[in-house]
Amino acid sequence: xSSTREIDNLIDLMAKLPGLGPRSARRxxxxxxxxxxxxxxxLADTMQTVAATARECLNCGNVGTADICDICESEKxxxxxxxxxxxxxxxxxxxxxxxxxxxYHVLGGTLSALDxxxxxxxxxxRLMDRIEAEGISEVILALNATVDGLTTAHYIADQxxxxxxxxxLAQGVPIGGELDYLDDGTITAxxxxxxxx
Numbered sequence: 001x002s003s004t005r006e007i008d009n010l011i012d013l014m015a016k017l018p019g020l021g022p023r024s025a026r027r028x029x030x031x032x033x034x035x036x037x038x039x040x041x042x043l044a045d046t047m048q049t050v051a052a053t054a055r056e057c058l059n060c061g062n063v064g065t066a067d068i069c070d071i072c073e074s075e076k077x078x079x080x081x082x083x084x085x086x087x088x089x090x091x092x093x094x095x096x097x098x099x100x101x102x103x104y105h106v107l108g109g110t111l112s113a114l115d116x117x118x119x120x121x122x123x124x125x126r127l128m129d130r131i132e133a134e135g136i137s138e139v140i141l142a143l144n145a146t147v148d149g150l151t152t153a154h155y156i157a158d159q160x161x162x163x164x165x166x167x168x169l170a171q172g173v174p175i176g177g178e179l180d181y182l183d184d185g186t187i188t189a190x191x192x193x194x195x196x197x
């Protein structure tokens with residue numbers, strides 16, 4: 001039996017995390033072991049707690065430790081605006097920006113004919129129910145500017161018709177972005193969405 005089997009298993013598991021490969025995982029595990037009392041033990045305890053308590057919000061699909069997340073519970077967030085995002089990471093990115101003060105709806109992905117993902121596999125029916133039940137006046141489609149994201153946005157807009165105001169995030173050149181580093185799709189979208197100065 002190898003004396004490093006458990007450590008190797010930890011490295012293998014860490015390497016499966018987004019943004020970490022085998023080398024980064026080895027460095028992270030070695031650092032955690034060196035800082036066992038300060039990092040490894042509290043991290044292990046917290047991971048056990050999160051594993052036992054984390055769940056999706058029954059209303060919007062956010063991740064938290066209660067059946068209804070803090071955003072959905074907050075009366076201050078009941079602005080009549082509902083921001084539709086693909087996944088929880090997008091919701092968290094919007095929250096980090098601090099620019100949106102309404103409520104969210106996490107679809108859980110995008111429509112994709114190739115992957116056999118239709119409206120029923122996503123939270124689109126729940127979205128339609130929420131718009132009626134919560135008196136939503138504006139739906140902001142904050143979906144990624146991919147083929148699947150745009151297809152999903154068009155589908156939702158078609159389903160909503162003229163019941164509510166439908167908006168989407170502006171697309172184009174990011175502030176501080178250089179054209180040389182942008183992909184063709186971004187440049188095309190920026191050119192088509194240009195405005196008067």
